[in-house]
Amino acid sequence: MKRLPISASRIQETIRRLAYFQAWPDDVLDSLAGGAKLLTLSKNSWLAHKGETLDRLYVVISGQLRIYLPLPNDMERVVTLVGPGDSLGEACLVLNEACPYHVVASKDSHLLAIDGMVYRQELSRHPTLTSQTLELVSRRLIGALRDVEICAQPSSVQRVAGFLMLHQPTTDTPTFKFLLPARKQDIAAKLGLTQETFSRVLGFLVKQGLIQMQGGKISVEDGQKLSQITSMRETQEPCR
Amino acid sequence: MKRLPISASRIQETIRRLAYFQAWPDDVLDSLAGGAKLLTLSKNSWLAHKGETLDRLYVVISGQLRIYLPLPNDMERVVTLVGPGDSLGEACLVLNEACPYHVVASKDSHLLAIDGMVYRQELSRHPTLTSQTLELVSRRLIGALRDVEICAQPSSVQRVAGFLMLHQPTTDTPTFKFLLPARKQDIAAKLGLTQETFSRVLGFLVKQGLIQMQGGKISVEDGQKLSQITSMRETQEPCR
DNA sequence: CGCGACTTTGAAGTAAATCAATGGGCGTGG
DNA sequence: CCACGCCCATTGATTTACTTCAAAGTCGCG
Numbered sequence: 221m222k223r224l225p226i227s228a229s230r231i232q233e234t235i236r237r238l239a240y241f242q243a244w245p246d247d248v249l250d251s252l253a254g255g256a257k258l259l260t261l262s263k264n265s266w267l268a269h270k271g272e273t274l275d276r277l278y279v280v281i282s283g284q285l286r287i288y289l290p291l292p293n294d295m296e297r298v299v300t301l302v303g304p305g306d307s308l309g310e311a312c313l314v315l316n317e318a319c320p321y322h323v324v325a326s327k328d329s330h331l332l333a334i335d336g337m338v339y340r341q342e343l344s345r346h347p348t349l350t351s352q353t354l355e356l357v358s359r360r361l362i363g364a365l366r367d368v369e370i371c372a373q374p375s376s377v378q379r380v381a382g383f384l385m386l387h388q389p390t391t392d393t394p395t396f397k398f399l400l401p402a403r404k405q406d407i408a409a410k411l412g413l414t415q416e417t418f419s420r421v422l423g424f425l426v427k428q429g430l431i432q433m434q435g436g437k438i439s440v441e442d443g444q445k446l447s448q449i450t451s452m453r454e455t456q457e458p459c460r
Numbered sequence: 461m462k463r464l465p466i467s468a469s470r471i472q473e474t475i476r477r478l479a480y481f482q483a484w485p486d487d488v489l490d491s492l493a494g495g496a497k498l499l500t501l502s503k504n505s506w507l508a509h510k511g512e513t514l515d516r517l518y519v520v521i522s523g524q525l526r527i528y529l530p531l532p533n534d535m536e537r538v539v540t541l542v543g544p545g546d547s548l549g550e551a552c553l554v555l556n557e558a559c560p561y562h563v564v565a566s567k568d569s570h571l572l573a574i575d576g577m578v579y580r581q582e583l584s585r586h587p588t589l590t591s592q593t594l595e596l597v598s599r600r601l602i603g604a605l606r607d608v609e610i611c612a613q614p615s616s617v618q619r620v621a622g623f624l625m626l627h628q629p630t631t632d633t634p635t636f637k638f639l640l641p642a643r644k645q646d647i648a649a650k651l652g653l654t655q656e657t658f659s660r661v662l663g664f665l666v667k668q669g670l671i672q673m674q675g676g677k678i679s680v681e682d683g684q685k686l687s688q689i690t691s692m693r694e695t696q697e698p699c700r
Numbered sequence: 701c702g703c704g705a706c707t708t709t710g711a712a713g714t715a716a717a718t719c720a721a722t723g724g725g726c727g728t729g730g
Numbered sequence: 731c732c733a734c735g736c737c738c739a740t741t742g743a744t745t746t747a748c749t750t751c752a753a754a755g756t757c758g759c760g
Contacts, residue, residue, distance in 0.1 A: 289609045292691050293749095297612035299605065311598035320605050347587035354594040358551035361601045365539065365560050368608060369529045372537035372652060374717085376748070404707070412612060414749060419708055435757080451532050533717090614749085616716070644739065657716060659740055675725090 255335025261325035268323040283329025298410035381449040400436040495575025501565035508563040515576040523569025538650035621689040640676040
């Protein structure tokens with residue numbers, strides 16, 4: 221992880237380009253730019269460890285971060301995959317609490333790091349920002365709940381089906397394509413499965429004709445049936 | 461569920477007594493009392509269904525609510541148990557989104573129901589409330605993460621140990637007692653276990669001398685060892 | 701073309717779910 | 731005050747879906 225020696229104007233420019241800051245007033249952006257840094261993280265390098273105090277708000281410009289919880293058996297439970305335009309750390313900064321998860325770059329990444337003190341100060345100064353942040357955190361809370369719901373599915377097929385259906389653009393679109401947002405390994409870890417099980421389930425769904433797959437490209441052929449799986453009592457066909 | 465025919469003054473009085481509203485200005489409380497109702501829910505009656513729009517903020521006065529996600533196999537994944545002084549619905553109201561979970565009374569309960577419109581209006585009028593709510597939702601988000609962490613533990617013994625250790629009053633208190641906050645059934649569902657497994661694991665821990673148990677009263681005898689279990693690779697003793 | 705990272709496939713073991721039945725508390729009513 | 735009935739917890743026996751361990755296969759990239 222190294223700090224890019226970039227001019228302040230470059231930072232301001234970057235900030236203004238990010239959707240995250242779209243609705244924020246100019247003077248706030250100027251303040252934020254003051255304590256901001258541009259970071260470059262190479263794949264697999266750490267951004268934060270669980271238990272550390274987080275003193276920055278991070279916004280991903282390019283690349284991808286993996287937020288996860290470490291498990292006893294050398295496994296990980298992926299909480300979120302943070303992509304371009306996404307941010308991380310609001311809740312911790314607001315509460316001034318220790319970081320509850322690990323964060324590492326899952327790809328070479330560029331990010332904006334905004335000083336926590338400045339961030340909190342601006343937050344307290346501008347009610348609009350506070351309510352926007354409230355909305356953001358609320359969205360994240362509800363999102364977390366959706367993830368819990370998927371991971372709580374009793375069978376692996378149901379979890380994967382639930383995951384796939386998250387990507388349908390509009391409800392009642394029976395067929396659609398998308399690219400897996402990360403390595404299958406990481407997605408499996410987000411679903412609470414091993415990569416092996418995830419692979420097998422995808423293979424099973426292909427065999428059933430419910431999806432097609434080539435590399436990371438998924439084509440859902442029958443979203444209808446896939447949704448039903450989620451609420452079915454028996455999922456695993458006799459396997460032959 | 462029936463509406464108590466209670467005077468407005470009684471409602472204001474109740475509101476003022478709740479810790480939830482401690483720091484809120486008087487005029488806000490008056491407004492909130494305007495659209496508020498006192499509800500009585502008898503055990504097992506519904507407060508909200510998943511998918512419905514939630515148009516009230518609820519604060520529990522007495523009793524207990526169970527927030528949960530329905531699972532295909534007629535099981536539930538308990539998200540939270542909401543007790544006296546706790547509230548529910550902030551995130552939904554802020555985003556004006558459908559309720560993502562079911563809510564039922566797990567005991568006979570009394571609650572305060574505050575009109576959503578009024579709540580949002582007051583929120584937008586008073587930046588202080590907004591930041592307090594931001595803190596509340598942030599806390600809830602981080603709490604949700606802790607729950608995910610426990611449920612992600614690979615073995616049942618580790619999940620239960622993690623749950624038990626949540627109740628230690630201060631870190632480095634090796635021994636402590638507490639009362640289970642709900643039926644074992646519901647706690648099991650919160651840990652992603654069946655009641656049978658939960659029962660067996662508790663029995664196992666008793667046999668190991670790590671805890672004592674009589675009914676809902678738990679006495680943790682060796683928090684040290686219990687914490688270690690959480691990060692151990694092998695958990696289940698050979699059983700004989 | 702060959703190497704490393706990631707994924708897929710196979711075979712075996714195991715922990716937890718499931719099914720089924722018993723046991724204990726507690727409130728209600730006789 | 732005891733007896734019944736209900737709800738919840740416990741215990742046992744069985745099944746199986748997932749993990750685990752191991753190895754081969756694929757892909758992209760220098």
